[in-house]
Amino acid sequence: MADFYDLIVIGGGPGGYVAALRASQLGMKVALVESAQLGGVCLNWGCIPTKALLRAAELYSNLFHLHEFGLSATNPSFDLEKVVARSRHVAQQMGRGVGYLMKKAGITVVEGHGRLDGKKGEAHNVQVLREGEVSVTLQAPHVILATGARARQLPGLEQDGKLIWGAREAMTPASLPKRLLVIGSGAIGTEFASFYRDMGSEVTIAEVADRILVAEDAEISQLARKAFEKRGMKIHTATKVGSLHKKGDEISTTLETPKGKIDLTVDRVICAVGVQGNTENLGLEKTAVQVEGSFVVTDEFCRTGEAGIYAIGDLAGPPCLAHKASHEGVICVEKISGRSPEPLQMMNIPGCTYSRxxxxxxxxxxxxxxxxxxxxxxxxxxxxxxxxxxxxxxxxxxxxxxxxxxxxxxxxxxxxxxxxxxxxxxxxxxxxxxxxxxxxxxxxxxxxxxxxxxxxxxxxxxxxxxxx
Known part of the structure; x- marks a missing residue:
């Protein structure tokens, strides 16, 4: 017999867990299904641990400018293992905090992969899979999908976790690469470029658009490029990256720039070329939920084409930001509860890049x-x-x-x-x-x-x- 709830949230990231908390505040019986770690990618492998890394890099960089303040330090250095360890500790500490909030709010956290499996009356069935097998079935009239997104992979630039890094590998390096190529100059790409440059790597940024940080105002983008180049970064815009060729512990490629081709050899590559929604194996094919590209189509209150099914956060499309996901979670739950929340105004969502x-x-x-x-x-x-x-x-x-x-x-x-x-x-x-x-x-x-x-x-x- 299935366990019955007022609301089931699939995904425990900043959208999902906030939606669950707000629903609990409004008196709902809530189940949260999470296949990995509470807090999602943002808390565990994104927003929070990267800020810990960037803070360390900022402090290290400042050591070389102490003389400007009448201070001095002899032979500044760092222990990369400890820098990474602190970042992981911060993420784990915040993750435990989310777990505490779930327990305090009386929310049932179910470990496993959530998948829609038809309806029984007005209730949606949600199967929870562990190791590929159904461990439990939950039911609720309302289900919020908050499964987030993952890094987009491009042909010839696929991440291998060793020489070609995604965000996780870039956050947990065993050693500092002497030469680094960052493909993509959005917030993720520029933050990693900033961290590694401050720590001493030679950094090259390759961007297919005609300027870096293309989502920003052109004047700000130009100032950012000037600041990055002043710090020693090499930046190539309107540039296509050729196939990556691995040899030993190096990678070679050819950059097709407006000024001609450049042969480049580096120790590591970080690929940061956007994200795609995690829509697979959610049982959407059994519903009227529409998917465009890799994102679920929703209205202004996060409702999909299937009554009682909602989507929030990165799964519902750009801007893929944690604070957008959290706010959507609150709006969605308040609408479900019969309140009258204001729709989210996308142009009022701030964007932040934590580079230097x-x-x-x-x-x-x-x-x-x-x-x-x-x-x-x-x-x-x-x-x-x-x-x-x-x-x-x-x-x-x-x-x-x-x-x-x-x-x-x-x-x-x-x-x-x-x-x-x-x-x-x-x-x-x-x-x-x-x-x-x-x-x-x-x-x-x-x-x-x-x-x-x-x-x-x-x-x-x-x-x-x-x-x-």
Whole structure:
């Protein structure tokens, strides 16, 4: 006999476990099915452990600039094994925290692979498989699919876990590669490039688009490239990577760049060319759920074409971000419970890249806003005119704001520099609250903080920045 629940969540990542927690708060009996580790890829093999690595790399890099502060250190060095171990410890600690939250909320966690298996009356059957065999069958009128996504593999560039790395191998290196090729310059690619360059690797980035960080505003992208190249990275855009040829402990390939072909030999390759949804073996073929590309099609409340079946997070398509997944989980559950949540506004989802320098943005880029025919008013404020940034030794950066010249609406905000990932939420709140440049200009920002660049950028678009 099947165990009956109000809601079954398949997938325990940042979308799935948050959905389960919110459902429990609303009085539902919830089962969460997870085949690997609570917290999903984000907590265990993505967002959290990479930030631990990047923090170590930032500290190590700063040791070589101590003299600028009147300090000194003799022969700075690092223990890679301990750097990696700390990253893994942080991930494990956070994973245990999610397990505690599940227990505290009274959520039944079922280990195994969840798969839809038809209906019984109004309830959906979910089979839980362990080692390929059905261990238990669960039933619920509502099922949320939160199985996430995985790295996309390209022909000739397939990851082998030894010489050609995916994210997991890049997070747990046994030794530091002297020469590294990073294929792809999105957030994942640039973060790994930043980590390995700070730790001492020779880093080459190859990007098929005509600029790096193509999702960002073009001006920010250009500043990022300049900063990366200043640190010694070699960057090739509008570039195609040929087949990878392994020989011993090396890999050779040919880069087809706008200036001609470049033969390149490296020790390791990190392939970061996007993701695809985990739609396989979910039993979707027995439902009216639609899949386009590799992502499940949903409406604004995460509902699929099959009544009672929902999809959230990376499985439901870009932007593939943990905070988007969590918010969708809350919206989905509140809609199921009979509440009236607001649909998620995709243009109000912030994007953050934790490279050095950091990059953060929300809303439209300048090009996107122009394409919509808006009359624009744009403000810019450089970090080198900000007292806190200069005092910290972080004078390189820019805050850029884009407003509708007629209505004062904040169309987009784009930042590059120290700690911008911690500040972008201010502009997210402004967009969510539909604040105009007038309210932002009247807002008092604390001094001395780097956040003052946000205020000055608004003033620069309005009546004029005060400190430039």
């Amino acid at each position: 320098p950091q990059i953060a943005s929300v809303g439209l880029t300048e090009a996107q806003a122009a394409e919509k025919g808006r009359k624009l008013r744009i403000g810019r404020f450089p970090f080198r005119a900000n007292g806190k940034a200069v005092a910290m030794g972080e004078p390189d950066g820019l805050t850029k704001t884009i407003f509708d010249a007629e209505t004062g609406e904040l169309l987009g905000a784009h930042m590059i520099g120290a700690e911008v990932t911690e500040m972008i939420q201010g502009f997210v709140i402004a967009r969510t609250g539909e604040l105009t440049e007038a309210e932002l200009a009247e807002t008092v920002f604390p001094h001395p903080t780097i956040s003052e660049t946000m205020h000055e950028s608004v003033l620069a678009a309005h009546e004029g920045a005060l400190h430039i």
